[in-house]
Amino acid sequence: MKKQTAFSKMILIGLVLIYLIAFKNFPYFNLILQAKVIAGVIFLLAVCLFSVSTRVMIAGCLLLLVFTGSLVLMGKESLAQTVGDMIYFLLLVGVIKKIKSESELA
């Protein structure tokens, strides 16, 4: 359980870092914001999020929504679109997982 909490925190820190990097004038800014790199990072995050609790997963999705907003502000609309699509499916999985756990509790 402790291991899982530490892991969840790590993911959250990772998400916050991505968000901060997006705002800073990072030297490799353009490289980091390439669609394929972002898609890869989010795919890895998605894989990680599946192994954590649903609440962490949803919190991750909400942070990704903030990240999408910052991408739009930076004029990276197509990238924001890709991230938005992924958030959708993560949220969908989160809701289905919640429904499953709720029906098990009932």
Next chain:
Amino acid sequence: MNWLDLNPLAAGDWLYLFEETIRSFSFWPERWGYHYSGMGGPNYASGLVYFFTTTAKLFNSLGASWPLIERLVWFGPIFGLTLFSSFFLAKQLFTGKSLFYWLTPVLYFFNTYFLLLIDGGQLGVAFGYSLAPLILGFLVSLPKNHRWPRRLMIGLAFGLQILLEPRIFLLTLGTVLGYFILVAGAKKVYGLLLFWPLLLALTVNLFWLWPALTVKGGALPPDYGTAGWIGFLSFANFSGTLSLLHPNWPENIFGKTYLLRPEFLILPMLAFSSLLFINHSRVNGLTGSKIKRLSSLINNSLITNKTILYFNLLALLGAFLAKGSTSPFGQVYLWLFDYLPGMKLFRDPTKFYTLVALSYSVLIPYSLSKIYKLFFVKKLTS
């Protein structure tokens, strides 16, 4: 100020009617007429057109001009009903003296989809949209109150929705059935409770439904059911539908779409943050008289975990369908359009924004009340 004076209101699909045109209308429903195309033709939306022409003729015979008629019959009732019905739904779900359910009508009214429906003159759709929360509110409370006046009111509301906008009726019916199956537990009694209102609604609409479904020529225009329309009318993308942002906002020029606006992302963030609070009340059950007194101000205990999950799922489903054939998985909509009965009516996928608006107008007040409870009520009691 145009809304308050008596200047005509006409834009997009909404018409201006001259006195002579109104006088030429019949009091009786028409299946065919010279109004419906250049050389005359079948009247496909005969329920809506019947309501449109008959009310115009009736009020005109009482001396009312078209600008007054459109305010009395269309704009006024739509605005009033949208605010009232969403408030009614909130009252059924948020019990007690919650301050946050006042946000439900605000969100249901002041969203880009509804505002552009009005701006584009799609008043039949707007009427159907305004009735949806009223019907859902009635049906949510139906297991508690299923006396015949309540069932009669549900039947009449359904009937009016079928008359004015059968597509939104189908969406509302789907929402209600989903609620009964996922939240109320798919009991046989709900089916029975729903049977009589639906029968009444269909019976009062038989005068136009029967000819529409039986007369040769079909209920839809010939090219209406072709999948080619979907690609042409799928303007929205995922980020837009999730943000409850109409693709044509703000200018509402047909086909002219705009990029995502980051400020609208606050809506899905607030709505989906409701998922974080699902087990909160179970884990951190409030105790103590002070907390109880304060929590009564923002009490929403009738909203169960299942209700929140249901509205989240509804929002996600609505967002997926509202984007139509746009990627990703745009083929799903095309497949549904070809094979799911009734889906041919939804060549314009933006109708599914109704589901997103309905869900967000419940979820956002819920999330805000929980956030308030988390940060404000705890501080007061510590």
